[in-house]
Structure formats: structure tokens, C-alpha cells
Amino acid sequence: MATTHADLVAKKPRRGLVAVLMNLRESWVGMIGLAIILFWVVVALLAPIISPYDPLAIQTPFAKPGSPAPDGGVFWLGADHLGRDVLSRVAWGSRTVLIYAPLATFCAYLVGILMGLMAGYRRGWIDILLSRVGDIILSFPVLLLYIIAIQEFGRSNLNIVIAIVFGSAPGIMRIVRGLTLDIREREYVAAAQVRGESNWYIMLTEILPNARGPLIVDACLRLGYVIITIGILGFLGLGLPPPDPEWGGMISETRAMAMIFPHMTLAPAIALSSLVLGFNLMADGLRETSLKD
């Protein structure tokens, strides 16, 4: 063969996540979203450097933003009711949310995709069973489900992830099932069937990659919802266990004094909503650019 492998590889097209992000450059809405998300990722990564104090260290209660700290430094965002530095707590709190929200979303997707592929591709009783179970779960108010589940099984990081998977997977399953029903009628799926590929090969290799566009957009939106959910659970006192700083918990702990010392509540609230906004904007951008393809 005259053509070497290296020649061919050089012509390999860019694909997957890289291509998706390259396309995103064309949407300024998406780029703003991405910038906000990257900002918080950087904050999370550099939390030990950014935070001036130990987030658990008790210093000057109710210190106003910009007021001096006992060691001569400054509480840039003030201190909370126990005298802990708000800036440090927000920075460390971003770690919590950026670990558990993607983890929970990812797990929900694993479950939802498998269920959706099975229901959409295999059809028959398995479809009826999975769809009905999904309908039943979705017919409950999700928040109520979370509360019951966590109160029942206790407050732990793992249980929060499980509760979110439980509440989100049926919705994901519906999307994947719908996409699968459409894609399974394509001729390349018939070609795979005719050469005797296994059901799992067809579902994972032939169908799933072609459903990725809408799923990536949905994942981005859903990540935003999960962040809010983790925040709400924290606010209700069912979130990740203390004393690790967590935005929902911070809002909850300080809300009674929010009228007098708004900075304690506002800082984590703004952090939370900006991150959610970031994911929503990015989802908009992805939708816009994926439609053009």
C-alpha cells in the first residue's frame, strides 16, 4: 500500500467532545456559558490558593465584606454568623458542587441510557415495563421523593447521588427511548442486524453515538437542575453532611439573618445561580450549533 498509516491518521477528522466544543465557538451565548463554567472550575481547582483562610476556622462573626480580619488580612466577602470567611467557604463549596453534580448526572445518564436503549430497541414487554416504572416515578413530585429517600436512608454523599439518579433516570430514559425508536429504523441498523451483530453492539455502537447531539444538550441542562437540587437538599438540611462548606447549606444556615447581614446569604446564592446560568447558556449554545450541522 502506498499510503502509510500515518498519512491516513493525519486526515482523521476531529470528532466527539472536541468537535462539539469547536462548534460551540460560533455561538457567543454558549461561549459566555462556557466561560462562567470554566471560571468556577478554576475556582474549585485553585480553592486552596484563592481562599485566604481555612473555611472552617472561626474568627469574627458577622464581619462585613471588606472588614479587617484578626490577622491583618481582609474578609473580602465578609464572615458568616460563626465568623467563618465567606470567600473561603464559597471557593471550597464550589469543589463540593462540581464533584457531586457531574457525578450524579453521569450516573443518572448511565442508568437512563441503558434503560432507554433497552426500551426503544427491544420494544415489547421490556419497553412496557420500563416505561411504566418510569411513568410512576415521574408522577411523584421529585423533591418529595428525594426527601423521603434521604430521610429513609440517611444523609450521605452516596445517598444524594442515588436519590438524584432515581429521580432523573426516567426522564433521560424517555429521551433516549424516543431517539432510539427513530434511529433503529435506519438502514445502517438493518445492515448491522443482517451481519448478525449482538443487540448490545447495535445499541451501543450503532444507535447511541447518533443520539449524542440531543443528549449532550440535555446533559448540560440537567447538570444545572442537579446543581439546584443539591442546593435545595442542602437548604432543607438533607444535603451533603456538614461541616464541609456547601452552597445550599450556607444559604440555609444564614437565611434567618439575611435581612440584617445579606452578604452571608447572597454570596453563595449568586455563586449557585451563576453556575446554573452557565450550564443553561452552554446548553443553548450547544443546541444552536448542533442544529447547524
Place this chain on the structure above:
Amino acid sequence: MSQDSPLLEIENLHVSYWTRAAEVPAVIDFSLTINEGDTVGLVGESGCGKSTVAMAIMNYMGANGSIKSGAIRLRGRDITQLSQNEMRILRGNEIAMIYQEPMSSLNPAMTVAQQLMEVPMIHQGATADQARSASEQMLSDVHIPDPSRIMASYPHQISGGQQQRVVIAMALLANPSLLLLDEPTTALDVTVEAGIVKLIREIASKYKMTQIYISHNLGLILQTCERVCVMYSGQAVEEGSISNLFSQPKHPYTHGLFNCIPLPQTDKNDAPLIPIPGQLPLPHERPTGCTYGPRCRAFKIDVCDQQGIPYEHIEETNQHVRCRRWSEIKPNDLIPDKVAMENAQIGDIVLDTKNLSKHYEVEGTSRTFSTMLGFKETVALKANQELNLSARHGETLAIVGESGCGKSTFAKVLLGLETSTSGELTHDGAEIGRISVQERQQTQLAALQIVFQNPVDTLNPSHTVGAQVGRVLKKFGISHGKIDTREKTLELLAKVKLPDEFYYRLPRQLSGGQKQRIGIARAFAGKPTLVVADEPVSALDVSVQAAITELLMEIQREYGTTLLLISHDLSVVRYLSDRVVVMYLGKIVECGSRDEIFEPPYHPYTEALLAAAPIADLRVKKRDIILEGNLPSPLDPPKGCPFTTRCPRRIGDICDTTPPEEQISADGHRIACHIPLEELSQIDPVFAITE
């Protein structure tokens, strides 16, 4: 009948679309004059700009297109200068358009009556009663039986052919002076198409209506038009009367098109098709000078690659041609040296069926007490009934029939995507009809493969070409290890005449013809003994069709593969096949060698199919046979002969009550008809070639 006053003059029209990246010129320097009462065909391949011309005449270009320069004059009035409001009055009243897909031209939420009556009420200010009677009259003028029932129906309740007739009626109601028809029959079955074509001809002569008929099919243009304009890559390359252009084409592209169409004289071994090399240039990659230059066999450096090729008028034949060398080129310059081909060696029987039937259980439509209580009543849909056919090694067996005849169901049973209900289906002596694809041996899977119809769908958009072909090689144990797989994939790509660069291409980077080549490579990767080709070229452009057809045969010859060609296109069937099976409503009505099928005795259905297929050759004279009525529902087929409801040669009650026995002639030609063979042999041939 043309009176020499021009109705429509298009002068130096330039139309462009704007995309994010750049301006894309879609129509370049297009001029055409159409006299009152003329019927003019616009012919060309996809992307040549023929539909854009029609849209420009309607001045309906969408948000990103516009007329850059030039004039379109309707009775001397330049419609490019009209305001939106003036244009709206013109559309419908003066110019009407009929589109390809009748179902999407009609509003599914409105009855036919509401949609038809709108036209006279809005355009002519008619009252509801006047509009209703005018609409009913028009429906019977377009030969719709029982117009009052159709008026009350919703579009989905009537057949595709009736839908298109309703659309035509709607266009005619406003009595426009110009009718634009954009591929009006492409979505229809061939016998239905024949009826619509006849209607369009009738309208032209009855109403003296000026028509522009847009099509990719030269045969249809021949049947419907008096003049024809050939477009290529945004330009008109040749224009003239049907008789001149079809007998003496001047432009090399027109020549090329005729050489790509399987006509009765072509033969796969002695007079094969001559594909046009290369492919249509993308709009932003058009070559300088003649846009056809890179594909032209008469290309001359420093002549054809110079800018500004004039659209010359040839006085004596009243033809236009855009070629600098038209007067020097002889038809033989445009044909490469012929190589006579040998037919593949025909061997032993590889595929055999005995009384093969496939029934689907579907929910019944009857409303009885038990169905109201929720007990579902199932009815057998007999998709295949008692099929008897066989195919030999190296042979091409064609299964012909219109949609719903069961040809695709048979392919599904053969490939194991469905299992048979009763009867035998053997491949190399082993029963496979009842074995689904999951339970088949790997050798059986590799032996039976398929080339699909739709190039858009045939490849997985997420994987590279190399990965998709390589997967088949690995799966069937043809290659072992990464390097071996890559090398064998590249060999296969070379076999379907694609360069190595395609290895890492994604399907969206390929043209339709290239995707179909990959589809062929994939089907032949496992060295199959039998390949089902399900309408392998029907979705492709004419010039690409020829290349794919030739490629398919070349590979078949090399591998000695049996080809099961499923098609509704009789010209392709005549060209490719050795033997033909004609199916109607799940049954085989005729079966024989190619020559037996295309000459009397015919089954009356075969006769109608042959008469319906358009042939792009002036020398071929055809009889007109238009089938009445619709295809009966396969849930409730006629008790006797399946074709009895539409048969023009129905002899009496026996046809309705008794299924005909197969009459078998000495050489194995089978016809299932009550009319005796001797009588069927007396019938004149459907078409004759006059010299």
C-alpha cells in the same frame, strides 16, 4: 400549438444563496423564452439549479436567496420588480406550482373540499356554492372517480395518486397562465405516474396552458414536453425542441446523459452504459470556463477552460448550446473504447423457495362487540403468498413490482430480519426461512448480504468509512488484527474505485454515489454468495446511477455472486437482470427470463408496467395503458386473481372468483392468468423500436 408570442422571458438570470461562509451562486446566466401554450422541460441532476429557476419565477426564494441580476418577464412585465403584495396576487392567479410530495402539499387538517374551495373564493371572489361546484367539476376533470366523496375526505384518506390529482386540480382552479411542475410524479408508483403524466398532457392540450416541467428523468420529459432545456451546475447548457435534442444532442453533457440511461438497445454485455466520469462540482468549487470541462471527454486545454463561454444560438435547428467545440465534436469522441463484457458464469441453484408465505398479524379494522370490549381481533396481512422462485450462482434475478407488492418482505425473510410463516426457503440446500438472523451461522450471515436503497441512511453517520467496512471484515473473519483489517479495507475501497483518503472520512463528507459505493463494499466484504440489491440506484442522479450499476456488475462478475435486484424501474431491470419475477399484491404473477418478460406473452400487469415505464428514446413507440383504480388493501385482497380489480384484460367472473393457475410454457416461462397462453402471445408488443 405554440403561438409565437412569448409568455415568459427569462434573461441572464443570476440567483444566489447566502450561507454563513459565503455567497453560493445557484443559477448563473440563465436565459429561456417560453411561448404561450408551450410545454418546456427543465432537466438536470440534483443541485443543477432547476428548482431554483422555478422558485425564481415564483419570486419565492426564502430568507437566504435572492435574484442578483437579470429579468423575468411575464407578458412583458418584469416580476423581479414587483412588490410582495403584487407578487402574491400573481401567484395562484397567473402562476401555479405543483410540487413533488403531494402529501406535504396538502394540509392534513383540512378536507379536500375546504382546500379546493379556498382557491376560487380567494382568487376570484366566488361564493361558497360556486366554489364547491367549480371544485367538484375540476376533480372530475382530473379524472377522480366519485368527486363528492373525495371532497369530504381528508388528504390521508386518499391514495398518493389521488392526492397529486387534487393538487393539480387546485393549481388549475385559478386558471393560471403558467403551470410549474416540480418532479410531480417522483414520489409515485410507476403505473400511477403514467396516469398523472397522461393527465398533464391532456391539460396542456385542453387548456392550452403553458407548462414548465422539471424532472431528472429524460423519459418523462419526452412524454410531456415540446421543448427541453438541459441544466448543469447552475447553467443552461443546451436547449432545443424534443425531436432535435433527443436525436442530435449537441452538448457533451447531454450526450453523456443519454449514454447513462438504460435504453432498450443497451445491453449489459454488448452495449453497456457509459457513466460520466467524476462528479458534479460543488457550487463554490466550479471550474473556470466550462463547468462540465473536468468530466468531458472532449475537453481541450486553452479552449474549454477559458472564461465566458457563450450560449450560442444555432439558427437551423433553433437550438441553444453552451459549448465552444460543439460543431467539431463527433458523437464517437464522447464514447470511450468499448469493451465487450462476458456474463458471469451461471452455476447451480443457490436460492430456492417452495410455496413460501409470510403473513403478518395486524390488528383488524372491523368494529364488533368483542373489539369494543377490548378483545383485539387480529387479521393476517398476507405479504408473501406461495412464492416459488429460484436463483443460480452468478445470476441476476430481478423482483419487480410497485410499493406494497411484497418484494421487500421477501428480502427481509431471506436475510432473516423476518421469519416465514409457511413454505420452504433454502440457501445452498439449507432451510433458512424460519431461522432468524440471530440464530444463523456466521457463514450463512456472510453469504447473504444487502445493498440498501437510501444512500443517506445506509452508513452510520458517527463512524468513519474505514471503521464500518473494517467491522464487517473482522466480524466475518476475513481479516485478523488491526493492520490486516486496514489493508483489506483499503483493497475493498480500491475495488469500489475510491481512493485511500476515504478511510477516515465520515459519511457526511461523501456524495450520494460515494456512499453507495461504500455500501457495496460493505455488502461484498464478507464474500457473499447472494447479495440483495434493494433499489440500489433509484435515489441517485442519472450520471451516478450508470457508474453504480456498472460497478455492481463488475463486482458481481468478479465474485460470481448472485444478485437479487429489487426494483420498480423496468429500464434498470431490463439492463441488469437475467431473469425476472413480477409480483403483485404478495403473489408472483409472472416469472421468466428477461427476454420472455419484455416480449409477449405478457401477464396483463406486466404489460401495464412496461407501458408505464418512460423511455427516453424517440425511436421507441409505446402503447398507452393506464390502470384504473387503486391497489386493493392487502388486508382484504380480491378472492380470485389479485389483479382483477384493475386488469384491462379481465375476461369475466372467473377472474373475481378463482385464483388463476400458473401456465408454464416449455422454456419455464410462468404466467398466472386465466387468459390462455396462446391468446396472450397474440398481443402486440407494448413498444416497438422504429428506425
